[in-house]
Amino acid sequence: xxxxxxxxxxxxxxxxxxxxxxxxxxxxxxxxxxxxxxxxxxxxxxxxxxxxxxxxxxxxxxxxxxxxxxxxxxxxxxxxxxxxxxxxxxxxxxxxxxxxxxxxxxxxxxxxxxxxxxxxxxxxxxxxxxxxxxxxxxxxxxxxxxxxxxxxxxxxxxxxxxxxxxxxxxxxxxxxxxxxxxxxxxxxxxxxxxxxxxxxxxxxxxxxxxxxxxxxxxxxxxxxxxxxxxxxxxxxxxxxxxxxxxxxxxxxxxxxxxxxxxxxxxxxxxxxxxxxx
Numbered sequence: 001x002x003x004x005x006x007x008x009x010x011x012x013x014x015x016x017x018x019x020x021x022x023x024x025x026x027x028x029x030x031x032x033x034x035x036x037x038x039x040x041x042x043x044x045x046x047x048x049x050x051x052x053x054x055x056x057x058x059x060x061x062x063x064x065x066x067x068x069x070x071x072x073x074x075x076x077x078x079x080x081x082x083x084x085x086x087x088x089x090x091x092x093x094x095x096x097x098x099x100x101x102x103x104x105x106x107x108x109x110x111x112x113x114x115x116x117x118x119x120x121x122x123x124x125x126x127x128x129x130x131x132x133x134x135x136x137x138x139x140x141x142x143x144x145x146x147x148x149x150x151x152x153x154x155x156x157x158x159x160x161x162x163x164x165x166x167x168x169x170x171x172x173x174x175x176x177x178x179x180x181x182x183x184x185x186x187x188x189x190x191x192x193x194x195x196x197x198x199x200x201x202x203x204x205x206x207x208x209x210x211x212x213x214x215x216x217x218x219x220x221x222x223x224x225x226x227x228x229x230x231x232x233x234x235x236x237x238x239x240x241x242x243x244x245x246x247x248x249x250x251x252x253x254x255x256x257x258x259x260x261x262x263x264x265x266x267x268x269x270x271x272x273x274x275x276x277x
Contacts, residue, residue, distance in 0.1 A: 055220030065152035158213035165190035
C-alpha cells in the first residue's frame with residue numbers, strides 16, 4: 001500500500017514536470033526568449049551534423065508520446081479490470097523528472113548562448129533517459145506498457161543521442177577549438193558512434209522505434225547534403241558514409257523484424273515467453 005501511495009506522488013511529479021517542460025519550450029519559442037528563436041540560435045551554431053529544419057518535427061512526436069505516457073501512468077488507457085504497474089513509475093520517475101528539468105534548463109541556456117552549459121545539460125538528459133530506458137526493460141510486462149511507456153522513452157532517447165553530437169561540435173567550435181581534428185572528422189566519428197549505438201540498442205532490445213528515430217535523423221542529414229551542391233568533396237564524403245550507415249541499419253531492421261515475427265513461430269511450444277522478443 002505504501003508503495004502505491006509513493007507511486008501516486010511520483011505520478012503527480014511526472015505530470016507537473018511534463019507540463020512545465022512543454023510550457024517552457026512553447027513560451028521560449030513564442031516570446032521568443034532573449035528575443036531569439038530556437039532555430040535562429042541553431043543557425044548561429046550550425047555544424048556539419050545539424051539536420052535540416054523539417055527533421056525537428058520529431059519533437060512534436062516526442063512530446064505527444066510523452067503525453068500518452070503521462071496519461072497512461074495516471075490510469076488512462078488501462079483496460080477494464082487491468083491494474084496499474086507501480087514498478088514502472090518507480091523505475092523511471094526520478095530520471096524522467098531529471099530529464100525534464102534538464103530539458104527546461106537546456107532551452108534557457110540555448111537561448112542565452114551558453115553553449116558549454118548546453119552540452120553538459122544535454123549529456124545529463126541523455127544519461128537520465130538511458131538509465132530510465134534500461135530500468136524499463138525489467139518492468140515492461142505487456143504490449144500496452146510497451147506502447148505507452150517504452151516507445152516514448154525509446155524515441156526520446158534516440159533523438160537526444162542524435163542531438164548530443166551537434167551540441168558537442170558546437171561547444172568545441174565556440175570554446176576549445178576542434179582539438180586538432182577537422183569538423184568533418186568529428187562529424188564522421190559522431191555518425192559512426194551513433195550508428196554503432198543504434199545497432200546495439202536494436203539487437204539488444206529489439207527496439208524498432210529507437211532505430212527508426214535514428215534513421216529519421218540520418219535521412220535528414222543525407223537530404224541536407226543531397227541538396228548541398230556547393231561543396232562537392234564534402235557532399236560526396238558525407239553521402240557515402242550516410243548511405244552505408246542507412247543501408248546497414250535497413251538490413252538490421254529487416255533481421256530484427258524477422259526475429260520478432262518469424263523466429264517465435266519456429267520455437268512455439270517451448271514454454272518460454274519474453275515480452276522483449
